[in-house]
Amino acid sequence: MFEKFDKALARLEDGSMIFLMAVAICLTFLQVVMRYVFSAPLYWAEEVVLYSIIVMSFVGISIGIRLGSHISVDLLDALVPEKHIPVLRMIAIVLGILFAGALVYFGGKLFLNTLDRGQLSPALRIPVAAIYAIIPVSGLLSLFRYGYAFVQLRQGKQIAASEENLRAM
Amino acid sequence: QEFTFTFGHVLMEDTPNGKAARAFEKEVEEKSNGRIEINVIPAGGLGGDVDIIEQLQNDLVQIAIPPTATLGNFEPKLQVLDLPFILPSEEMMVKVLDGEVGRSILDTLDQHGMHGVNFWGAGFRNITNNVREITSVEDLAGIKMRTMQAPVILTQYNEWGANPTAMAFAEVYGGLQAGVVDGQENPIANIVAMKFYEVQKYMTLSSHAYHGYAAVMSENAWNSLPDDLRAIVVTAFDNARDLARELTNEYEAEELAKISSDIAVHRLTDAEKEAFIKGSFAVHEAFADVVTPELINSIYAVTGAGPK
Amino acid sequence: MLSGLLLSFGGLLLFGLPIFAALAFAVVVAVGFWGPFDPVIVPMRMFAGMNNFSLMAIPFFILASELMRIGGLSQRLVDLATVLVGWIPGGIAAATVLSCLFFGAISGSSPATVIAIGSIMFPALVAAGYDRFFAIGLITVAGTLGPIVPPSIGLIIYGSVTGASVGKLFAGGVGPALLIGALLIAACVIFAIRRGYPRQDFPTRAAFLLAIRRSAWGLGLPFLLLGGIYSGIFTPTESAAVACMYGWFVGAVIYKQIGVDELKSILKSSGAIAATLLLITAGASAFSWLLTITGAPGNLSSQVLSNTSDPFTIAALFNVVMLVTGFFLDSASAIIVLAPLLQPIAAQVGIDPVHFGLITVVNFSVGMLTPPVGLNLFVAMGVSKMSLRDVLRGCLPFIAIMIVALILITYVPWITLWLPDLIYAQ
Ligand code: NA
Numbered sequence: 001m002f003e004k005f006d007k008a009l010a011r012l013e014d015g016s017m018i019f020l021m022a023v024a025i026c027l028t029f030l031q032v033v034m035r036y037v038f039s040a041p042l043y044w045a046e047e048v049v050l051y052s053i054i055v056m057s058f059v060g061i062s063i064g065i066r067l068g069s070h071i072s073v074d075l076l077d078a079l080v081p082e083k084h085i086p087v088l089r090m091i092a093i094v095l096g097i098l099f100a101g102a103l104v105y106f107g108g109k110l111f112l113n114t115l116d117r118g119q120l121s122p123a124l125r126i127p128v129a130a131i132y133a134i135i136p137v138s139g140l141l142s143l144f145r146y147g148y149a150f151v152q153l154r155q156g157k158q159i160a161a162s163e164e165n166l167r168a169m
Numbered sequence: 170q171e172f173t174f175t176f177g178h179v180l181m182e183d184t185p186n187g188k189a190a191r192a193f194e195k196e197v198e199e200k201s202n203g204r205i206e207i208n209v210i211p212a213g214g215l216g217g218d219v220d221i222i223e224q225l226q227n228d229l230v231q232i233a234i235p236p237t238a239t240l241g242n243f244e245p246k247l248q249v250l251d252l253p254f255i256l257p258s259e260e261m262m263v264k265v266l267d268g269e270v271g272r273s274i275l276d277t278l279d280q281h282g283m284h285g286v287n288f289w290g291a292g293f294r295n296i297t298n299n300v301r302e303i304t305s306v307e308d309l310a311g312i313k314m315r316t317m318q319a320p321v322i323l324t325q326y327n328e329w330g331a332n333p334t335a336m337a338f339a340e341v342y343g344g345l346q347a348g349v350v351d352g353q354e355n356p357i358a359n360i361v362a363m364k365f366y367e368v369q370k371y372m373t374l375s376s377h378a379y380h381g382y383a384a385v386m387s388e389n390a391w392n393s394l395p396d397d398l399r400a401i402v403v404t405a406f407d408n409a410r411d412l413a414r415e416l417t418n419e420y421e422a423e424e425l426a427k428i429s430s431d432i433a434v435h436r437l438t439d440a441e442k443e444a445f446i447k448g449s450f451a452v453h454e455a456f457a458d459v460v461t462p463e464l465i466n467s468i469y470a471v472t473g474a475g476p477k
Numbered sequence: 478m479l480s481g482l483l484l485s486f487g488g489l490l491l492f493g494l495p496i497f498a499a500l501a502f503a504v505v506v507a508v509g510f511w512g513p514f515d516p517v518i519v520p521m522r523m524f525a526g527m528n529n530f531s532l533m534a535i536p537f538f539i540l541a542s543e544l545m546r547i548g549g550l551s552q553r554l555v556d557l558a559t560v561l562v563g564w565i566p567g568g569i570a571a572a573t574v575l576s577c578l579f580f581g582a583i584s585g586s587s588p589a590t591v592i593a594i595g596s597i598m599f600p601a602l603v604a605a606g607y608d609r610f611f612a613i614g615l616i617t618v619a620g621t622l623g624p625i626v627p628p629s630i631g632l633i634i635y636g637s638v639t640g641a642s643v644g645k646l647f648a649g650g651v652g653p654a655l656l657i658g659a660l661l662i663a664a665c666v667i668f669a670i671r672r673g674y675p676r677q678d679f680p681t682r683a684a685f686l687l688a689i690r691r692s693a694w695g696l697g698l699p700f701l702l703l704g705g706i707y708s709g710i711f712t713p714t715e716s717a718a719v720a721c722m723y724g725w726f727v728g729a730v731i732y733k734q735i736g737v738d739e740l741k742s743i744l745k746s747s748g749a750i751a752a753t754l755l756l757i758t759a760g761a762s763a764f765s766w767l768l769t770i771t772g773a774p775g776n777l778s779s780q781v782l783s784n785t786s787d788p789f790t791i792a793a794l795f796n797v798v799m800l801v802t803g804f805f806l807d808s809a810s811a812i813i814v815l816a817p818l819l820q821p822i823a824a825q826v827g828i829d830p831v832h833f834g835l836i837t838v839v840n841f842s843v844g845m846l847t848p849p850v851g852l853n854l855f856v857a858m859g860v861s862k863m864s865l866r867d868v869l870r871g872c873l874p875f876i877a878i879m880i881v882a883l884i885l886i887t888y889v890p891w892i893t894l895w896l897p898d899l900i901y902a903q
């Protein structure tokens with residue numbers, strides 16, 4: 001069950017990352033063309049580009065957990081005997097779960113507060129809360145990822161790790 | 170002390186409003202005999218204007234002076250103050266903002282977790298550009314203007330035939346220098362602070378919109394103050410507002426003299442201004458539904474500068 | 478609370494939380510246990526920390542360099558560089574520094590420079606026989622030339638918070654950039670000779686012409702970008718998007734190396750790399766908010782100043798304060814927080830505001846190289862696929878060179894001021 005959900009989620013995450021990245025690039029380029037060639041700049045382009053990349057980055061939290069591509073300091077690994085490494089992994093995962101929980105809780109609170117106060121984005125005039133919604137969502141995705149890693153570690157599996165994954169996608 | 174309030178703003182310490190914030194801090198701390206401590210964090214240390222408003226709504230910051238244009242993202246009625254020439258002169262600006270109409274505008278902030286106290290300001294906005302001297306609406310045709318991200322201002326320049334565009338504040342200097350954009354609008358204080366006059370040829374003293382700051386407190390901070398301290402705080406806000414306006418006028422006169430060797434300055438004549446005002450009513454009309462016709466008319470009633 | 482913040486951060490980092498999460502979660506822990514603040518500030522600042530268009534240069538340049546790498550542009554440029562300067566001792570390394578100076582003239586951002594130059598020159602240096610520590614250290618440090626050579630986002634921010642002329646600051650950046658560039662190039666030549674790095678044969682006329690012809694499309698890019706920026710067609714940030722389009726066009730249409738599948742996978746991998754970097758900016762933004770509201774940087778500088786009034790010592794202490802701040806803050810936040818505090822004091826002891834601006838920007842450029850918050854290091858990890866420890870090890874000798882340059886720039890005002898004095902002399 002976990003595996004199937006994992007695959008579906010991964011496809012969704014990857015798909016949105018490709019889409020958002022493409023939107024940001026194309027719009028920035030289009031803005032240059034519109035302003036220079038047609039003298040008709042798009043006043044909303046900058047905002048859409050920013051929001052796309054920000055949403056993409058929040059989605060990148062759980063993608064980074066899946067691929068093990070987040071940058072961390074592996075100082076203790078070198079100091080701790082080999083057999084205790086799984087304990088370290090477990091601590092890191094538990095901390096990750098707490099962090100993801102905080103993201104869900106406080107991100108959700110920010111979302112609700114902002115929704116309540118009706119703040120609009122400067123250019124598009126869409127509710128800022130709609131964009132903030134990505135924060136608790138990214139927290140939920142991360143909770144799943146850390147939870148999955150927790151289960152895998154309990155089952156004694158090695159967790160997929162590091163840069164090669166990122167490049168091999 | 171009983172109360173500690175963080176006062177966050179994005180202005181430099183040596184600007185008129187930056188100095189007024191310090192004067193406010195001093196007055197409140199002295200008059201309250203130390204029962205209130207104010208912690209001023211200037212220069213965007215806590216973030217930009219939108220960030221500071223959000224922090225104030227969540228009571229992370231208790232006092233702020235965001236631009237009315239930015240508050241328009243939170244309460245659409247605030248946009249009325251950014252309509253071009255809605256406040257046609259310094260005198261009328263004082264009459265509207267410090268009077269009943271100003272109070273009613275501030276009261277609309279209550280439902281957004283803020284208490285509006287009064288209006289400070291950085292002077293009126295003026296137009297600079299590199300294409301030509303601007304003396305009429307027609308002169309703006311085709312000019313690429315960098316503006317704040319505010320619907321009123323975008324509509325205004327579209328209506329006037331210019332091409333408004335957004336650009337991050339930190340990139341404007343380079344953008345003007347290279348010619349990515351031709352012009353921008355700001356009060357003299359910002360034009361001087363950001364050195365835009367170094368990379369702009371023409372400045373028109375159009376004074377088309379007042380760059381007002383609404384002094385706001387977080388709902389929680391305002392409600393927690395007992396009446397005696399409230400009185401002290403409100404008086405200090407008023408004194409700081411008056412100081413900011415006085416310093417702004419002195420500052421503008423001084424700085425204008427200094428930069429006029431770098432940039433050609435044109436002050437709109439009465440006739441030119443009259444024509445600009447006529448060209449602004451379409452913008453007023455476009456936003457009547459958003460800010461309510463009643464509000465616009467109540468301002469016209471004070472200024473007497475509505476469409477005939 | 479401050480010690481609570483630093484301790485939780487250290488602990489979280491040590492026990493394996495990613496840097497961005499450790500920064501953000503330490504703020505949650507600190508305000509949750511010790512502070513009067515609602516932790517809702519953390520997601521708020523994470524969002525706001527990324528909500529800055531100038532930062533978009535990072536994802537765009539990452540994508541551009543991936544497109545050029547997969548599309549075959551990078552390899553051809555590397556071949557050309559090897560032919561051109563490979564016969565000089567330390568030639569390719571020197572060319573790397575020159576490329577950073579050159580690219581710095583179009584980019585105001587330090588990590589963007591590392592990505593753009595590093596993804597081309599790192600493989601070239603390694604292929605030419607340089608050890609990878611030397612290669613990545615050189616690139617990571619030379620990347621800081623990006624914001625020292627004008628245009629510079631850091632100098633613009635400094636100008637706006639202190640009132641110094643941006644034009645003079647830009648002119649002031651030229652001297653220090655040339656000094657740092659010269660020191661780095663000197664180091665390259667010395668390293669190369671002492672370690673006996675291999676040299677190529679002097680190229681034949683045919684090999685030279687072939688390399689030029691093969692890399693013509695790649696050579697077009699800097700002209701396109703520089704030309705576009707200086708003629709006002711696009712901003713430096715937008716130039717990164719133009720570079721992407723160009724890289725895609727050449728890779729897909731001319732060299733036919735990038736199909737739809739390749740494009741998707743490039744978008745995905747560069748998006749993931751960009752996200753990890755932007756998230757660190759996001760976490761650091763929450764962290765710096767708490768530092769600022771507790772007044773930590775102000776307290777640090779007033780404590781430091783309480784001991785002395787000697788200009789020479791004050792300048793030295795300022796450097797220390799800025800270097801320490803640079804460990805934790807990114808350069809934009811650090812300038813916003815510290816420059817308004819320090820510049821007036823510097824002016825009192827006779828340091829010119831333009832001179833002080835360059836001292837500030839060079840200090841925080843070093844901050845881009847120091848953990849735990851050092852974006853250049855993380856970008857370099859991506860470029861080289863080396864661990865943080867290895868990248869840092871490679872950087873150390875070059876950081877030492879930066880410190881030497883910083884001392885010279887601090888105590889020899891002429892390095893900074895000759896050009897602004899020349900241009901603005903009346
Ligand atoms: Na630069």
Ligand code: NA
Nearest residue numbers: 803804844850
């Ligand atoms: Na650092």
